[in-house]
Amino acid sequence: MLQRTEMQGMNQNPGELMRGQARLFGAVEAGGTKFICAVGDESGALHAVSRFPTADPDSTLARVIDYFKVDCDDFTPAALGVACFGPVILERQSANYGFIGKTPKAGWSNTDVAARLAREFSCPVGFDTDVNAAALAEHRWGAGRDTRNLVYLTVGTGIGGGVLIEGAPLHGLMHPEIGHIYPRRHELDSNFAGVCPFHGDCLEGLASGPAILARTGSELEHLDAAHVQWEIEADYLGQLCAQLVLTVSPQRIIMGGGVMAERLFPLLRQRTLHWLGGYIDRREILSRIERYIVPPALSARAGVLGALCLAVDAGTRR
Amino acid sequence: MLQRTEMQGMNQNPGELMRGQARLFGAVEAGGTKFICAVGDESGALHAVSRFPTADPDSTLARVIDYFKVDCDDFTPAALGVACFGPVILERQSANYGFIGKTPKAGWSNTDVAARLAREFSCPVGFDTDVNAAALAEHRWGAGRDTRNLVYLTVGTGIGGGVLIEGAPLHGLMHPEIGHIYPRRHELDSNFAGVCPFHGDCLEGLASGPAILARTGSELEHLDAAHVQWEIEADYLGQLCAQLVLTVSPQRIIMGGGVMAERLFPLLRQRTLHWLGGYIDRREILSRIERYIVPPALSARAGVLGALCLAVDAGTRR
Numbered sequence: 001m002l003q004r005t006e007m008q009g010m011n012q013n014p015g016e017l018m019r020g021q022a023r024l025f026g027a028v029e030a031g032g033t034k035f036i037c038a039v040g041d042e043s044g045a046l047h048a049v050s051r052f053p054t055a056d057p058d059s060t061l062a063r064v065i066d067y068f069k070v071d072c073d074d075f076t077p078a079a080l081g082v083a084c085f086g087p088v089i090l091e092r093q094s095a096n097y098g099f100i101g102k103t104p105k106a107g108w109s110n111t112d113v114a115a116r117l118a119r120e121f122s123c124p125v126g127f128d129t130d131v132n133a134a135a136l137a138e139h140r141w142g143a144g145r146d147t148r149n150l151v152y153l154t155v156g157t158g159i160g161g162g163v164l165i166e167g168a169p170l171h172g173l174m175h176p177e178i179g180h181i182y183p184r185r186h187e188l189d190s191n192f193a194g195v196c197p198f199h200g201d202c203l204e205g206l207a208s209g210p211a212i213l214a215r216t217g218s219e220l221e222h223l224d225a226a227h228v229q230w231e232i233e234a235d236y237l238g239q240l241c242a243q244l245v246l247t248v249s250p251q252r253i254i255m256g257g258g259v260m261a262e263r264l265f266p267l268l269r270q271r272t273l274h275w276l277g278g279y280i281d282r283r284e285i286l287s288r289i290e291r292y293i294v295p296p297a298l299s300a301r302a303g304v305l306g307a308l309c310l311a312v313d314a315g316t317r318r
Numbered sequence: 319m320l321q322r323t324e325m326q327g328m329n330q331n332p333g334e335l336m337r338g339q340a341r342l343f344g345a346v347e348a349g350g351t352k353f354i355c356a357v358g359d360e361s362g363a364l365h366a367v368s369r370f371p372t373a374d375p376d377s378t379l380a381r382v383i384d385y386f387k388v389d390c391d392d393f394t395p396a397a398l399g400v401a402c403f404g405p406v407i408l409e410r411q412s413a414n415y416g417f418i419g420k421t422p423k424a425g426w427s428n429t430d431v432a433a434r435l436a437r438e439f440s441c442p443v444g445f446d447t448d449v450n451a452a453a454l455a456e457h458r459w460g461a462g463r464d465t466r467n468l469v470y471l472t473v474g475t476g477i478g479g480g481v482l483i484e485g486a487p488l489h490g491l492m493h494p495e496i497g498h499i500y501p502r503r504h505e506l507d508s509n510f511a512g513v514c515p516f517h518g519d520c521l522e523g524l525a526s527g528p529a530i531l532a533r534t535g536s537e538l539e540h541l542d543a544a545h546v547q548w549e550i551e552a553d554y555l556g557q558l559c560a561q562l563v564l565t566v567s568p569q570r571i572i573m574g575g576g577v578m579a580e581r582l583f584p585l586l587r588q589r590t591l592h593w594l595g596g597y598i599d600r601r602e603i604l605s606r607i608e609r610y611i612v613p614p615a616l617s618a619r620a621g622v623l624g625a626l627c628l629a630v631d632a633g634t635r636r
Binding site: 087101102148149161163165166168170171172173174175176177178180181182184185198199202239242243244245246247248249250251275276277278279280281282284285 | 405419420466467479481483484486488489490491492493494495496498499500502503516517520557560561562563564565566567568569593595596597598599600602603
């Protein structure tokens with residue numbers, strides 16, 4: 001349904017669609033590789049979508065502003081939402097609220113994103129991590145609609161996780177950085193040093209797309225089904241899911257990203273059960289794990305729809 | 319201050335104290351080894367406290383009821399709170415809400431606790447894990463007063479953790495079972511199988527009091543400061559704290575329990591920093607970790623005061 005609406009919207013001039021509609025929002029998925037901008041409404045329908053590669057902060061943010069002001073015919077959003085690559089500053093009392101923090105992405109450390117867009121459009125701006133936003137979207141419109149607490153994981157160039165508690169993104173001291181926990185080394189993977197620049201063989205260093213590529217020279221999906229890399233990857237991701245059950249206790253774990261081939265799911269579910277060792281006596285895990293650890297329902301649109309959730313929430317707060 | 323009030327209260331007849339006071343609550347810390355019952359008020363003052371060993375469910379719960387009805391002169395609580403050893407059933411829509419679930423504690427699996435006490439006293443009953451309750455108490459009156467999100471850990475006979483998010487205990491699918499995550503094995507501890515009946519060498523299997531006793535024949539605090547067990551224990555607990563920073567993102571970690579000797583804190587804080595590898599760029603961790611990972615302020619009273627928090631909250635809900 002969402003897809004159909006999106007397609008309808010994309011065939012029309014966004015400026016036309018806005019006229020006569022009470023509340024339209026701007027959504028920005030700010031990724032390290034690409035930005036996606038969209039206009040959408042509270043139902044999750046996207047009326048216009050644009051993608052462009054991430055360049056330096058000034059020109060990239062100028063392009064975001066141009067998209068809404070020029071391409072969308074001087075669109076006036078009820079609110080904006082930004083689902084941003086991290087780490088990001090989410091403490092509202094911080095002078096740097098809405099900034100990207102110290103990031104390996106060249107040129108982007110300490111970049112003001114939220115306040116800059118708020119000034120430009122004179123509207124509320126919702127701001128969170130890309131994965132917290134995707135978790136919100138899957139909760140509202142996707143694979144987590146029947147839950148209150150869930151984790152959204154992306155396994156691709158990096159490994160990240162967003163956590164929703166009682167429907168709200170978890171922040172706390174900062175925000176989760178789930179990709180950097182340390183799994184136990186798989187016995188058939190003891191010689192690989194890992195690729196994380198901070199930790200070497202943390203989860204991201206061992207189980208991200210670049211880690212698989214460094215070991216095998218290939219992406220996971222192109223490896224033979226009998227290749228040991230499938231077993232290794234499933235084990236590391238099973239450890240991740242087990243750790244999350246034990247620490248965050250989600251009602252569902254949603255796993256997306258470029259590495260998450262369909263045939264990985266049954267393998268990693270088995271490894272999750274192995275690492276939990278029967279300790280969590282819940283039928284959701286013991287009897288229905290295929291409904292507990294699931295792919296996203298919104299696929300690649302989870303990020304921009306998450307940004308739309310942030311915008312809707314920012315526009316209706318108080 | 320709390321301690322003084324408790325002492326005053328314990329020298330007086332609880333029945334007398336209740337007269338003329340508007341709202342007094344019953345608090346029950348239900349532990350696997352001992353139960354603590356108390357009468358208290360919304361300020362955290364305990365006016366009467368009684369401890370007795372945990373026996374079978376029927377006689378133990380009968381003793382709880384007798385304490386309030388007989389010892390406390392037919393005390394009528396505004397509400398009761400039960401901080402319970404687990405696992406426990408916390409889903410309000412479950413037919414078994416307020417039960418202890420499948421537990422290794424002989425005879426206690428599938429025991430109704432909350433509904434039984436609610437029927438007996440005709441009052442609201444707040445019910446949660448012992449560690450979630452202790453987290454509440456430390457948040458309200460102890461070492462977490464200036465936070466919204468915190469983790470309370472106990473390292474003793476077992477290892478458990480309670481998580482507070484925006485001041486409320488985290489439940490989700492069940493509740494956290496933090497003690498059963500798997501740390502990486504310390505290189506000087508590769509031959510010890512671990513003592514967890516479910517997992518062998520999970521954290522509880524490697525770093526609980528019984529694990530230390532199994533390795534060394536001694537409690538940690540009686541081992542020489544140069545004994546390698548200090549280093550091993552600090553490393554495992556440092557991994558625990560690092561994992562929690564990355565998954566739950568607490569604003570403080572409070573660590574209590576019989577194993578948590580004072581000299582363990584600086585050692586495990588260093589190991590936490592080691593495992594985080596500079597990735598979490600927050601001054602709370604990088605510059606002030608001695609204020610980030612701290613002992614409880616309420617010491618051994620965190621549990622019963624947590625039960626009091628549950629009672630107060632149950633009595634003021636809606």
